[in-house]
Each structure stands twice: as structure tokens, then as C-alpha cells.
Amino acid sequence: MxxxxxxxxxxxxxxxxxxxxxxxxxxxxxxxxxxxxxxxxxxxxxxxxxxxxxxxxxxxxxxxxxxxxxxxxxxxxxxxxxxxxxxxxxxxxxxxxxxxxxxxxxxxxxxxxxxxxxxxxxxxxxxxxxxxxxxxxxxxxxxxxxxxxxxxxxxxxxxxxxxxxxxxxxxxxxxxxxxxxxxxxxxxxxxxxxxxxxxxxxxxxxxxxxxxxxxxxxxxxxxxxxxxxxxxxxxxxxxxxEGSTSAHDNVYSYITYLPSMAAAAQYHGKAGQGIPQAEFLADARAFARDEYGPALWKGAQLSTEERAHIRDRLVYFTGLSAEYVERSDLRILMPRFQKELLRDKGLAIGRLDGRYAGDEADDVAEVPDGDAASYFIExxxxxxxxxxxxxxxxxxxxxxxxxxxxxxxxxxxxxxxxEGEYWEPKYVNAGxxxxxxxxxxxxxxxxxxxxxxxxxxxxxxxxxxxxxxxxxxxxxxxxxxxxxxxxxxxxxxxxxxxxxxxxxxxxxxxxxxxx
Missing domain, CATH: 3.40.50.1820 (Alpha/Beta hydrolase fold, catalytic domain)
Known part of the structure; x- marks a missing residue:
């Protein structure tokens, strides 16, 4: 050289x-x-x-x-x-x-x-x-x-x-x-x-x-x-x-993130066991688009039966408990999902990559203290x-x-x-x-x-x-x-x-x- x-x-x-x-x-x-x-x-x-x-x-x-x-x-x-x-x-x-x-x-x-x-x-x-x-x-x-x-x-x-x-x-x-x-x-x-x-x-x-x-x-x-x-x-x-910002009141993000939650839950053995990944994720997409989205738009107007159906389907795809899904008002933020999925093992999954799982000191925290997928490789x-x-x-x-x-x-x-021109804050969008x-x-x-x-x-x-x-x-x-x-x-x-x-x-x- x-x-x-x-x-x-x-x-x-x-x-x-x-x-x-x-x-x-x-x-x-x-x-x-x-x-x-x-x-x-x-x-x-x-x-x-x-x-x-x-x-x-x-x-x-x-x-x-x-x-x-x-x-x-x-x-x-x-x-x-x-x-x-x-x-x-x-x-x-x-x-x-x-x-x-x-x-x-x-x-x-x-x-x-x-x-x-x-x-x-x-x-x-x-x-x-x-x-x-x-x-x-x-x-x-x-x-x-x-x-x-x-x-x-x-x-x-x-x-x-x-x-x-x-x-x-x-x-x-x-x-x-x-x-x-x-x-x-x-x-x-x-x-x-x-x-x-x-x-x-x-x-x-x-x-x-x-x-x-x-x-x-x-x-x-x-x-x-x-x-x-x-x-x-x-x-x-x-x-x-808008589709990659998990935040309260951003209804769109609950829909876009659901299939990824399903993928991580299946990977960690919390959901979809025995089902081919392609089939499980196809079902998750269809549910998010055709059922979950309309249910979120209805909000408090959901009937008791409709709400129970959406809750049970969220449990099926995310591996979270029915109690947790109910307390989340059927709206699961990604940072909370990261902490909750493996809470029984004292682990929080990564954000960059949900395959990673880090052992954190605070096992009752709402969200992870850091991103295991980042500090595992940085x-x-x-x-x-x-x-x-x-x-x-x-x-x-x-x-x-x-x-x-x-x-x-x-x-x-x-x-x-x-600067100086009117601007109403909105999500970044280069589409x-x-x-x-x-x-x-x-x-x-x-x-x-x-x-x-x-x-x-x-x-x-x-x-x-x-x-x-x-x-x-x-x-x-x-x-x-x-x-x-x-x-x-x-x-x-x-x-x-x-x-x-x-x-x-x-x-x-x-x-x-x-x-």
C-alpha cells in the first residue's frame, strides 16, 4: 500500500x-x-x-x-x-x-x-x-x-x-x-x-x-x-x-407499526408460534389496514363487542396481555412495546433492531433506558x-x-x-x-x-x-x-x-x- x-x-x-x-x-x-x-x-x-x-x-x-x-x-x-x-x-x-x-x-x-x-x-x-x-x-x-x-x-x-x-x-x-x-x-x-x-x-x-x-x-x-x-x-x-413517529395522537403510526410489533413478538416467541412468518405478517398487515385503522377512527364509539375483538386481535399479534392492551386504550406506543414485550424476563428489545434485547436495571420503567441495538455494536x-x-x-x-x-x-x-414566512409545523415528508x-x-x-x-x-x-x-x-x-x-x-x-x-x-x- x-x-x-x-x-x-x-x-x-x-x-x-x-x-x-x-x-x-x-x-x-x-x-x-x-x-x-x-x-x-x-x-x-x-x-x-x-x-x-x-x-x-x-x-x-x-x-x-x-x-x-x-x-x-x-x-x-x-x-x-x-x-x-x-x-x-x-x-x-x-x-x-x-x-x-x-x-x-x-x-x-x-x-x-x-x-x-x-x-x-x-x-x-x-x-x-x-x-x-x-x-x-x-x-x-x-x-x-x-x-x-x-x-x-x-x-x-x-x-x-x-x-x-x-x-x-x-x-x-x-x-x-x-x-x-x-x-x-x-x-x-x-x-x-x-x-x-x-x-x-x-x-x-x-x-x-x-x-x-x-x-x-x-x-x-x-x-x-x-x-x-x-x-x-x-x-x-x-x-x-408521520408513519415512523410513534407518538400519542398520531393515529396513523399505530397502524404502520403494528406489523413490525408482530414480527418482533414472533421472533421472541411471544406470538405467531408455528405459523410461517410470511403468513403471520400478511395477516398483521390486513388487520392493521382493514380492521385496526377503522377501529381507531371510531375511538370511543366502538361497541363493547367491537372493542373486545380489536383487543383480542392486538393480543394475538403483539403477544402483550389483554390487561396491558386495555390499559393502553388499544393504542400501543413503540417505546412501550419495547419495554413490555420481554418485561417478564427483565429485558427491553432494541429500537434499531427488535432482535436485540438488553438487560436494564429498572424493570418497572415505562420505556427502555437506551437502545440495545445501538449500544451492542457502537x-x-x-x-x-x-x-x-x-x-x-x-x-x-x-x-x-x-x-x-x-x-x-x-x-x-x-x-x-x-424564516419570516408562515409555517405550521408538520411531519417531514419527501414523498x-x-x-x-x-x-x-x-x-x-x-x-x-x-x-x-x-x-x-x-x-x-x-x-x-x-x-x-x-x-x-x-x-x-x-x-x-x-x-x-x-x-x-x-x-x-x-x-x-x-x-x-x-x-x-x-x-x-x-x-x-x-x-
Missing amino acids: KTKIHALAAAWVVAMALPAFAAPEAQPATEEEAAAKPVPEPVMFTSTHSGTFGGQKMTYRVEAGETHIAGEDGEPAASLFSTSYIRENASGPRPVSFVFNGGPGSASVWLHLGLLGPKRVKVASEADSDDGAAPYTMLDNPLSLLDVTDLVFIDPVGTGYSRAVGKGEDKDYWSEEGDGSSIAEFIRIWITKHERWNAPKYLIGESFGTTRAAYLAHRMTTGEVDISLNGLVLISQALDY SAYTSLLNQYLYSDLGVRMDRPYIVSSEAAGNAWNFRNAP RQLSTAMRRNTELKAWVANGYYDMITPFFDAEITFARYGIPQERVAMTYYQGGHMMYLNDGALDALAADLRAFYTGALEDQRPD
Whole structure:
């Protein structure tokens, strides 16, 4: 392996970072503040490696470093860190895929070291143990898509090593407008620098990253600079937040989450025993859509017999007691389900992945203290990502790599109207943006990958969402896996997902949506 570091020439930065997709210029609080934030030259670390992916042995170049994004005044306002994997001596118009995770506020570490990159982190496939303490295990990843496409992992501002510079502030990019403009501009710069304007282009996002992919596709299709896309890979989609927000008075969410509760209850032996999973979940979908939804609309107007029927069916699908379902007024919030399902064992199931179960000290709490599916794996990913960047890719940065920033909390601005304009808060929804992008680009295809045990973005919500908003059905494929939000943590799901990825890129992926 050969490794080197260099500072990008200032002339190239100015030429390449013209604000085609730039966010509004950020105003510092004082002149002193602006002076205290110098703009260091971006750095890039390059190295050459070899590996076998999809059965093909190849040499590839890695470019891990910074790209400056200009504000409206033409001066750098943000520095995005990315890791690009580029096949050497490739022939023809080789595809390039831009990859990001979600949060918002998450770095790209999960898709990078869990599914797509040339290395992957090993964790317990069956979700039956946590990652413990170092040393952890990093494996070669022959399932990486490098045989099919070049890969560019993007860390949005405030995550990884990415940050605001100059007059910019992190919060200027913690919104759809700021996030979308900076990443679209990064993509424009990257394809220009690498002479890939005429290459097939894909976006791969997970969770909020699918929301980002939808509004990026819309922005890149309808904006001043038209960058056409060939495909969107949407892992654990979150286009309409009404269907993935378990909260009181959000009646829609009780319906969308019910089949996922049934999947988890069956997995843990609390419901559906002896019934094939496909049959049990088909029944759960039908009940949620045809009986449970109408019953929720009737509310207190349900007759005694109707209420008893709905209660008993909820018991059948969720494995919870009739008493608990009654006390919940037939409305079971997902965080409560996580705590209640295995309460008799003193365990709380995970939110990212309902297969996980954590032992918590407070066995009478209403909801879990944390997410077992997160704390069972996070240390391994964080440690090995830092080790990999330093030891394998030769990255030398003077600041920590932020896996999850405060943008993942209350710092993100979900307002979708300019300041000063009337705005009535509503659920985030990128469904119409995706529909517009797909109708203006008739070659754009979308693939939605769902985990049965995803307790955050339920698979039934994905089915309902993609049946609405005028999204062209003939260009959508949907598939399902025996895992959760990050279904690739399960080895069998990883194999199936990798095979489906290759099928999507070759146009051979079959839609698995139920009739």
C-alpha cells in the first residue's frame, strides 16, 4: 500500500467550489468571531490498495479528505470530509455511488464498514451478545460493491471530520436547505474533478439518509444545475415521518407499526408460534389496514363487542396481555412495546433492531433506558473506523471523528419554509419530491430495502408511503430482510442484501411487495 498527503491547490478550490448549490451566506456574530475561524487549506490523503469483490480481483485508489463548499460570497463556508474508492484502470462509463447515513447527524461509518466498503466490522450476527471491549474484529468484505461501482462516502457538516469554516456555522447546514445544498454542491465538484459527468450516478442512503436522497434527487433534477441520477438505494426508508413517529395522537403510526410489533413478538416467541412468518405478517398487515385503522377512527364509539375483538386481535399479534392492551386504550406506543414485550424476563428489545434485547436495571420503567441495538455494536464501529482511517488509509487529522453529532437531537431545523414566512409545523415528508424527480427523469429507479425487525422505520409504512404521492410504481422495487434498521448486521441478510444490490445495478432486481 502506498500513502501520501497533500494540500489541494487554492486555485482549484476556488474554481471548483463556485456556489451552484450553495446555502445562504451565514453571518458571524462579530468580526472577531469571523477572524477567529481561519480557513485552512483542505487536505487529501491518497493510497492504493487491492482486493477481491464480487469475485473480481482489482486495484483501487482511496481518496480520503476534505472538499470546501463555498457560501454565496464565493468564500469557503464548509469543509466536507469524504472517503472515495475508485477502481484503477476501469473501462467504460463506470458508475459512481454517493453514500451517506442518516440521523440526521450521523457520519457514514455504518454503511461504510457495515455493508459497502472493502472492510467490515464483525458483530454478533444473531444479536445475542454485545460488542464488549477492544480488541474488535475487522474483516475483508468481498461483498463490497467495488466490482460494480466506485463508492464515495460523505460525512455531512458536523459529522465525521466535516465542519463549517470561515463565516459558516454548523447550524447553517443542519436543515434540508443547508444539508441539501452542501451535498449537492459536493457531488457537482466531485464529478467535475473526476470527469464523471457522463457516468451513471446513484445515491445510497439509510434512514434519514433516504429523506436526504429524495430531496437531493429533487434538487439535482429541478435546480439550476441538472445532475441526472440513475438510481436511488433507500435502506430503511423514512420519506414520510408521520408513519415512523410513534407518538400519542398520531393515529396513523399505530397502524404502520403494528406489523413490525408482530414480527418482533414472533421472533421472541411471544406470538405467531408455528405459523410461517410470511403468513403471520400478511395477516398483521390486513388487520392493521382493514380492521385496526377503522377501529381507531371510531375511538370511543366502538361497541363493547367491537372493542373486545380489536383487543383480542392486538393480543394475538403483539403477544402483550389483554390487561396491558386495555390499559393502553388499544393504542400501543413503540417505546412501550419495547419495554413490555420481554418485561417478564427483565429485558427491553432494541429500537434499531427488535432482535436485540438488553438487560436494564429498572424493570418497572415505562420505556427502555437506551437502545440495545445501538449500544451492542457502537463501540466496535467507532473504534475500528478510527483505526482503519489512521492505519490503513493514512488519515491524519487534528480533531476527533464525530460518529453522531448534536444535529441528531434538537439542533436540526426541520422547518421547510424560509424564516419570516408562515409555517405550521408538520411531519417531514419527501414523498412528493421523490415523485417529481422520478417523473422528470424517466430513467430514475428506486429500490427500498426493509428489515422486518426495524422498530424505527417500519416496513408497512414503506409499503403505504410508496403507494402514495404519485411515485411511478413500475420503477420501484421493494425487498425484505431478516434484520432491523441496519439489516446487514445479520450475516444472512447481508448476503441477500449484497446480492440484491448487484441485481439493482444490473436492472435484474425483482419487487417483493405483497399483492
